[in-house]
Amino acid sequence: MAFEPPVEHVKGKIREVSLEGGVRIGGESTFPFHLWEGEMPNAPIIAMEVYDESQPEWPDAVRQVYEDVMDDPVAWALKCQDEFGADAVCIQLKSTDPNGADASPESAAETVNKVVGAVKIPVLVYGSGSPDKDADVLKKVAEALPDKSIPLGPVDDSNYRLIGAAAMGYKKPVVAFTSMDVNLAKQLNVLLSQLGVPEEKIIMDPTTGALGYGLEYCYSIMERDRLAALVQNDGMMQMPVINNLAPETWKAKESRVSEDEEPTYGNVGTRGILWEAITATTLLLAGSDILVMRHPEAVKLVRAAMEGLKAQSKEKVAS
Amino acid sequence: MALSGLQIFKLLAKTNCKECGFPTCMAFAMQLAAGKAELDQCPYVSDEAKAALGEASAPPVRKVTVGAGDMAVTVGEETVLYRHEKRFEHMPGLGILITDEMDESQVGSLLAQLKQTVFNYVGVTLRPRVAAIKAADGARLTALAARADAEAGAAIILMSDDADALKSAAEPIKDKKPLLYAATESNFDAVSAVAKELDVPFAIKADSLDRLAELGQKALDGDFKEVVLDPLPASLGDVLLDNTIIRRAAIKKTFRALGFPTIGFPCDMTGDRMLEAVYASVFIAKYSGFVILSDLDPARVMPLLYLSQNIYTDPQRPMQMEQGIYPVGEPGPESPVLVTTNFSLTYFTVSSEVEASKVPTWLCIMDVEGQSVLTAWAAGKFVADAIAPFLKKSGIEEKAPHKKVIIPGYVAQISGELEEELGDGWDVQVGVREAADIPKFLRQWNPG
Numbered sequence: 060m061a062f063e064p065p066v067e068h069v070k071g072k073i074r075e076v077s078l079e080g081g082v083r084i085g086g087e088s089t090f091p092f093h094l095w096e097g098e099m100p101n102a103p104i105i106a107m108e109v110y111d112e113s114q115p116e117w118p119d120a121v122r123q124v125y126e127d128v129m130d131d132p133v134a135w136a137l138k139c140q141d142e143f144g145a146d147a148v149c150i151q152l153k154s155t156d157p158n159g160a161d162a163s164p165e166s167a168a169e170t171v172n173k174v175v176g177a178v179k180i181p182v183l184v185y186g187s188g189s190p191d192k193d194a195d196v197l198k199k200v201a202e203a204l205p206d207k208s209i210p211l212g213p214v215d216d217s218n219y220r221l222i223g224a225a226a227m228g229y230k231k232p233v234v235a236f237t238s239m240d241v242n243l244a245k246q247l248n249v250l251l252s253q254l255g256v257p258e259e260k261i262i263m264d265p266t267t268g269a270l271g272y273g274l275e276y277c278y279s280i281m282e283r284d285r286l287a288a289l290v291q292n293d294g295m296m297q298m299p300v301i302n303n304l305a306p307e308t309w310k311a312k313e314s315r316v317s318e319d320e321e322p323t324y325g326n327v328g329t330r331g332i333l334w335e336a337i338t339a340t341t342l343l344l345a346g347s348d349i350l351v352m353r354h355p356e357a358v359k360l361v362r363a364a365m366e367g368l369k370a371q372s373k374e375k376v377a378s
Numbered sequence: 379m380a381l382s383g384l385q386i387f388k389l390l391a392k393t394n395c396k397e398c399g400f401p402t403c404m405a406f407a408m409q410l411a412a413g414k415a416e417l418d419q420c421p422y423v424s425d426e427a428k429a430a431l432g433e434a435s436a437p438p439v440r441k442v443t444v445g446a447g448d449m450a451v452t453v454g455e456e457t458v459l460y461r462h463e464k465r466f467e468h469m470p471g472l473g474i475l476i477t478d479e480m481d482e483s484q485v486g487s488l489l490a491q492l493k494q495t496v497f498n499y500v501g502v503t504l505r506p507r508v509a510a511i512k513a514a515d516g517a518r519l520t521a522l523a524a525r526a527d528a529e530a531g532a533a534i535i536l537m538s539d540d541a542d543a544l545k546s547a548a549e550p551i552k553d554k555k556p557l558l559y560a561a562t563e564s565n566f567d568a569v570s571a572v573a574k575e576l577d578v579p580f581a582i583k584a585d586s587l588d589r590l591a592e593l594g595q596k597a598l599d600g601d602f603k604e605v606v607l608d609p610l611p612a613s614l615g616d617v618l619l620d621n622t623i624i625r626r627a628a629i630k631k632t633f634r635a636l637g638f639p640t641i642g643f644p645c646d647m648t649g650d651r652m653l654e655a656v657y658a659s660v661f662i663a664k665y666s667g668f669v670i671l672s673d674l675d676p677a678r679v680m681p682l683l684y685l686s687q688n689i690y691t692d693p694q695r696p697m698q699m700e701q702g703i704y705p706v707g708e709p710g711p712e713s714p715v716l717v718t719t720n721f722s723l724t725y726f727t728v729s730s731e732v733e734a735s736k737v738p739t740w741l742c743i744m745d746v747e748g749q750s751v752l753t754a755w756a757a758g759k760f761v762a763d764a765i766a767p768f769l770k771k772s773g774i775e776e777k778a779p780h781k782k783v784i785i786p787g788y789v790a791q792i793s794g795e796l797e798e799e800l801g802d803g804w805d806v807q808v809g810v811r812e813a814a815d816i817p818k819f820l821r822q823w824n825p826g
Contacts, residue, residue, distance in 0.1 A: 061588070062587055062588050062591035062592075062627070062633070062635070064587060064623050065623065065626045065630055065631055066623075067626070092615065093618075093622070095619055116734075158814075158815055158818040188814060268723070268726075270684055270685060270688065271499065271681075271684045271688065271726075272723075272726040272727075272730065273722075273723045273727075274685075274688045275461070275688040275689060275691055275693070278461075278663075278688075278689070279460070279461055279462040279693055282460050282461075282462065283460075283462055286460070310734060311730065312730065312733060313681070313684075323497070323676055324676055324677065325675055325677030325678070325680065327677075329652070329675070329677035329678065330677040330680065330681070332652070333652065333656070333677065333678060333681045336652075336655075336656050337655065337656060337681045337682070337685060340656050340659050340660065341663050341685065341689075344618075344660065344663050344664065356652070360652055360653055360656045361656070363653050364653070364656045364657065364660065367613055367614030367615060367647075367657065368614050368615045368660070370616075371613065371615035371616055371618075371619050372612055372613070372615075372616050372619070373619075375586060375587055375616070375619060375620070375623075376587070376619065376623060
């Protein structure tokens with residue numbers, strides 16, 4: 060009996076979202092990296108993090124990399140662009156956290172403005188995760204940069220009206236954030252589009268769990284999201300996906316604890332880099348379109364893995 | 379081809395004796411058709427039925443066991459393409475490659491690594507178990523295999539194209555079920571004859587799926603059940619392609635000739651050990667049964683073992699923490715006491731934020747069958763008259779006699795009732811709703 064490779068063509072397609080500089084994400088008409096049976100017109104991109112305040116508590120492996128730019132978001136962003144070849148930068152507006160420095164929306168907008176003015180690559184903006192404050196902060200950011208396609212997030216079911224309205228007014232994509240649930244993700248997309256946010260301006264953040272800290276939940280939610288989008292052709296699930304993974308992987312005990320404290324764990328620097336790179340690679344296989352990453356070595360590894368994944372002997376499934 | 383429940387029913391004894399554990403023969407037949415029961419469960423099955431049903435009722439991906447005892451690796455028996463559809467059954471066997479180009483001390487240190495590397499994660503023991511031994515010469519293969527057996531008790535894969543070499547190395551350890559690697563188009567008969575004689579599993583390899591399927595069919599024709607496939611991927615993309623097509627053919631088409639677990643060698647794909655680990659993560663997430671590495675540096679193998687556990691954990695049974703008191707940092711009698719549920723994600727999130735706060739804390743984790751705080755509260759499991767006895771029996775009072783306990787902000791409403799249930803002198807304090815706010819809360823907390 061001759062072998063007929065079970066190749067699957069799907070009906071659905073992920074929407075394309077445009078960022079600055081002609082960069083587009085999404086557009087897949089197949090499962091992640093299934094290039095033998097569909098198209099992936101835009102490779103997933105790596106957005107490297109830039110913080111708007113110093114991060115003295117980071118583990119050495121990442122603190123040492125950014126020590127010289129910790130107090131200067133513009134220099135930080137340029138370092139990611141010029142030294143590490145980042146596809147994009149993601150500004151994490153941690154200073155605006157009401158439980159932290161509680162910086163004003165105006166100062167946050169100014170930071171974003173300066174970074175956007177300095178770099179050539181696309182910029183994304185994440186608030187502190189405090190829904191009320193993020194509504195004020197992201198609105199100001201949108202106002203300050205009216206013409207730029209800068210994704211703003213996280214937008215949740217409590218602040219989507221405020222941020223959604225500002226995003227529409229200033230033509231910004233939004234990052235719709237839900238906590239590891241397919242139905243909630245769809246519901247927020249529906250709410251945003253009912254508000255009037257164009258569907259090609261929505262990116263989904265499904266909540267990212269690091270390796271060992273809920274990665275499998277995130278992985279399966281993303282697989283189910285993609286099945287709904289591609290196989291069931293559900294238009295309200297066909298948004299590209301972002302994984303804000305770096306804050307999670309570098310928070311994990313396994314990325315931080317030294318070999319002195321845990322002699323069987325091996326070198327902490329190696330461990331932290333791989334914790335980030337393996338989390339990112341696994342998420343690529345589940346359908347990530349934007350990986351928010353921190354360590355340049357982890358970024359290099361994930362790029363190499365992506366290049367490796369793209370190389371396929373398609374004749375193996377030719378019929 | 380798979381048989382329907384009704385077709386299977388016709389071949390059974392139809393006595394409804396219940397000895398299989400199901401109420402009727404029909405019910406048993408339906409379970410067989412769904413791959414949820416084994417034919418052996420029926421004591422009265424005829425040889426004729428066995429022949430007809432054996433093939434149909436076998437799992438779409440055959441089970442293969444390599445090694446013995448604690449170090450045995452069982453893979454296969456998979457029934458789904460996506461873990462959320464049911465679950466993935468058997469974590470891949472991770473291991474190392476040992477070759478005849480290595481000197482004796484290098485072999486010794488790799489085997490010592492294999493023997494020593496063990497991690498405990500959410501109550502599960504994770505360890506590499508496999509030694510893949512590659513040698514051109516039969517005597518050398520035999521000697522290295524004997525060392526891997528004696529020094530690490532490893533699940534052994536013997537790698538040679540020469541059937542005689544495989545036989546000489548496998549014979550002394552045949553009870554340990556070494557895997558013979560590999561039969562090709564040119565040596566299939568010789569290698570499979572050794573596998574049959576010694577009753578050990580063997581691998582087949584070919585760089586086209588067509589030829590691999592042909593070899594798989596030959597194995598089926600020879601009535602071999604324990605076979606491992608190597609589709610010889612030329613790139614990481616081929617790993618995804620090969621493993622996806624093979625798994626799909628097995629599950630969706632019940633294509634038996636490829637209905638076996640696969641083996642992969644990230645150790646041969648790159649000289650960069652960091653990249654090798656990242657490559658290995660693709661093999662693990664995407665269906666490989668055996669994943670062979672260059673070495674077992676703990677910082678590189680630990681994330682891979684965790685990944686295996688994450689991908690293969692049963693999504694229908696939430697990962698649970700064991701009930702008890704978990705100290706974070708080095709808490710003392712004056713340290714804060716938090717109580718929450720044993721849903722693993724709840725535990726992970728809370729404990730990592732507590733860790734980030736740098737405030738040594740007693741974390742009391744209560745068994746509510748792995749539910750999150752709100753779900754367990756709604757189900758009546760994380761409520762005052764359950765939490766109070768848990769806290770009292772937990773022994774937290776001996777560790778932190780201040781009798782102040784902090785509950786999650788989402789169950790603020792139970793604080794009064796819990797205080798009453800706990801009785802004399804207890805002070806129930808309402809904590810934050812979101813884990814991200816824990817560090818600030820703890821830094822401001824004082825026992826008063």
